Amino acid sequence: QVQLVESGGGLVLTGDSLRLSCAASGPTFNSVIMAWFRHPPGKEREFVAAISRDGGRTYYADSVKGRFTISRDNAKNTVYLQMHSLKPEDTAVYYCAADPLRLIATTDPSSYGYWGQGTQVTVSS
Numbered sequence: 001q002v003q004l005v006e007s008g009g010g011l012v013l014t015g016d017s018l019r020l021s022c023a024a025s026g027p028t029f030n031s032v033i034m035a036w037f038r039h040p041p042g043k044e045r046e047f048v049a050a051i052s053r054d055g056g057r058t059y060y061a062d063s064v065k066g067r068f069t070i071s072r073d074n075a076k077n078t079v080y081l082q083m084h085s086l087k088p089e090d091t092a093v094y095y096c097a098a099d100p101l102r103l104i105a106t107t108d109p110s111s112y113g114y115w116g117q118g119t120q121v122t123v124s125s
Helices: none
Strands: 003-007 010-013 018-025 033-039 046-051 058-060 068-073 078-083 092-099 119-124
Touching: 003 092, 018 033, 018 092, 018 119, 033 068, 033 078, 046 068, 046 078, 058 068, 078 092
Parallel strands: 010 119
Antiparallel strands: 003 018, 018 078, 033 046, 033 092, 046 058, 068 078, 092 119
């Protein structure tokens, strides 16, 4: 069982940076793939980034590549999403998700069995 709690969202201006955190409970954090998804207003939920169990491999959506960085600290049971050069189109509710079953991260949200409650990120122009 994994419980996830996101934090760090807020209202920022275009070009600003923001770091999201996702704290996980449970003894098996270092055995789960972690990911960030987002749900923009009026659109479908979309994949943002994922990270392997040991943090050695990361995956990004094309729309955030070069601007966002996913990382994890297994000692703190926390995954991060560092966001730079934010744009209005990054406005969304951001969710962290955990996949305890697979060895390789996927972009399919149905692969992730555990989700946080979400944190709002609003980028104003």
